[in-house]
Amino acid sequence: MQNGYYQATAGMVTQFNRLNVITNNLANVNTMGFKKDGVVVGDFERIFKEVHDELPLKNHTKDAAKFLNRTLDRVPQVSEQYIDFSMGGIKNSTNTLDFAIKRDDVFFLIDTPSGVRLSKNGSFSLDEDGFVVTQEGYRVLPSGYETMPLAQRGIQVPQGEDFRVDTRGNAYANNEQIAKFYMAQPREIRALEKIGDNFYKPENLDDIVDINEANVVLQGYAQMSNVNPVTEMVGLIETQRLVEMYQKVMTSHMTDLNQDAIDKLAASRG
Numbered sequence: 257m258q259n260g261y262y263q264a265t266a267g268m269v270t271q272f273n274r275l276n277v278i279t280n281n282l283a284n285v286n287t288m289g290f291k292k293d294g295v296v297v298g299d300f301e302r303i304f305k306e307v308h309d310e311l312p313l314k315n316h317t318k319d320a321a322k323f324l325n326r327t328l329d330r331v332p333q334v335s336e337q338y339i340d341f342s343m344g345g346i347k348n349s350t351n352t353l354d355f356a357i358k359r360d361d362v363f364f365l366i367d368t369p370s371g372v373r374l375s376k377n378g379s380f381s382l383d384e385d386g387f388v389v390t391q392e393g394y395r396v397l398p399s400g401y402e403t404m405p406l407a408q409r410g411i412q413v414p415q416g417e418d419f420r421v422d423t424r425g426n427a428y429a430n431n432e433q434i435a436k437f438y439m440a441q442p443r444e445i446r447a448l449e450k451i452g453d454n455f456y457k458p459e460n461l462d463d464i465v466d467i468n469e470a471n472v473v474l475q476g477y478a479q480m481s482n483v484n485p486v487t488e489m490v491g492l493i494e495t496q497r498l499v500e501m502y503q504k505v506m507t508s509h510m511t512d513l514n515q516d517a518i519d520k521l522a523a524s525r526g
Contacts, residue, residue, distance in 0.1 A: 264505040267332045270297055271498045278491050281483045284453055289377030290481040291339050298335030344482035353380045356477040361445050365397040365438040367409055373455040374440050379478055386412050398435040399466050411435040421475045441465045
């Protein structure tokens, strides 16, 4: 009798999770380099079909279904959350320390206290020692950083000299090459784990390749967020309507249907 109530409850929880993703996307609509998240909503039966070969029962039909509890059949849930790595808009900032990457699958490499991370946010500055750093103060790593002493890891710009970076990421001070940005291309971009709003953790650093291709880096430009506020607002309204619908279903179960069942049971005993 309560199966419909369970399914409506699960549906509402799913929409709450979707709502969290949409609101986080909207909160970062102006965050440079931010990549929006999305969710895939599935149901238990579909997931069951995908994993039935791994069930600990040889009979993958009737007995396996009992094992998984048929009362949960067709309960909607978030079956997958993913990152949309498509390009955001590129804006001319005229700041020589702003850099945009013109490919979806290439990132800057950043030295953070938690380890080496990837980032699309190329809005940099110089610290007091002249190293190129992120807005959080983390150093941007050059090619060959693995062989550098820890204290010297980074791209250091001599004070007062003209700083220029070509489209391959080669960095020059007064036309003399001083370093090359590590242009990180993961072998499997979907394996990256988002850390915070703008960092990505690879499963293995050996899966990252330092590319040396032209027409990748733009100096004096910033890559904006790829969040479309209109699309997200439409999703927000749709989610709110689904929450209201599930709430009505739950209310109907708790009041009308349950009361009707109680009345019928009482009448049959009399």
